[in-house]
Amino acid sequence: xxxxxxxxxxxxxxxxxxxxxxxxxxxxxxxxxxxxxxxxxxxxxxxxxxxxxxxxxxxxxxxxxxxxxxxxxxxxxxxxxxxxxxxxxxxxxxxxxxxxxxxxxxxxxxxxx
Amino acid sequence: xxxxxxxxxxxxxxxxxxxxxxxxxxxxxxxxxxxxxxxxxxxxxxxxxxxxxxxxxxxxxxxxxxxxxxxxxxxxxxxxxxxxxxxxxxxxxxxxxxxxxxxxxxxxxxxxxxxx
Numbered sequence: 001x002x003x004x005x006x007x008x009x010x011x012x013x014x015x016x017x018x019x020x021x022x023x024x025x026x027x028x029x030x031x032x033x034x035x036x037x038x039x040x041x042x043x044x045x046x047x048x049x050x051x052x053x054x055x056x057x058x059x060x061x062x063x064x065x066x067x068x069x070x071x072x073x074x075x076x077x078x079x080x081x082x083x084x085x086x087x088x089x090x091x092x093x094x095x096x097x098x099x100x101x102x103x104x105x106x107x108x109x110x111x112x113x
Numbered sequence: 114x115x116x117x118x119x120x121x122x123x124x125x126x127x128x129x130x131x132x133x134x135x136x137x138x139x140x141x142x143x144x145x146x147x148x149x150x151x152x153x154x155x156x157x158x159x160x161x162x163x164x165x166x167x168x169x170x171x172x173x174x175x176x177x178x179x180x181x182x183x184x185x186x187x188x189x190x191x192x193x194x195x196x197x198x199x200x201x202x203x204x205x206x207x208x209x210x211x212x213x214x215x216x217x218x219x220x221x222x223x224x225x226x227x228x229x
Contacts, residue, residue, distance in 0.1 A: 041222075042220075042222060042223075043117075043204050043206070043220025043221055043222055043223055044156065044204075044206075044218075044220050045220070046217040046218065046219075085155075087155060093216070100158050100161065100169060101156075101158065101218065102158075103154075103155025103156045103157070104155050105153070105154060105155055106155055
């Protein structure tokens with residue numbers, strides 16, 4: 001079972017910031033938070049990951065609360081091409097059967113023109 | 114660089130028939146994954162290979178599903194015989210060795226299987 005909770009859907013206006021929340025209250029000390037997204041009829045795509053510090057890359061920013069029980073993915077200027085299902089996943093960092101990605105049902109982000 | 118290749122993209126079969134899917138991972142990626150994604154759900158890992166060895170196949174229905182990666186490169190996933198509930202998208206992904214928590218999986222476009 002997925003160890004995260006996400007809202008099933010969200011809307012965002014084009015050009016505005018999209019803030020996608022994720023709860024992971026049972027996260028353990030060395031589990032990372034990963035975000036993937038899946039555009040319709042495509043395979044999932046990695047976005048970003050973090051342990052406890054805020055992270056930023058060319059796609060998004062990841063804000064993790066100090067107690068690490070929740071996080072927010074921020075798309076600073078959403079475009080229509082960002083319409084997708086966004087998955088928040090927690091996992092251990094190292095290889096083997098214990099670190100598999102367990103996808104929940106994610107959040108369907110609909111960017112409106 | 115070329116991405117993960119999968120074929121066929123679509124397949125329609127009748128129940129009790131057999132079917133096979135093929136995956137060619139990104140060159141040099143040691144780890145290969147097969148996922149099943151039923152409509153409306155997130156992908157579920159079926160099997161994970163490290164080179165040509167199986168790391169995790171705990172979710173693979175072994176009475177009807179089989180997978181191999183004989184030379185540690187491309188892989189095939191087979192279903193024999195298929196059931197109606199096997200209708201899904203079958204995704205292949207690959208990744209290189211993990212470094213400091215970073216383990217990006219690269220996914221192929223998937224094969225959409227319809228079992229009638």
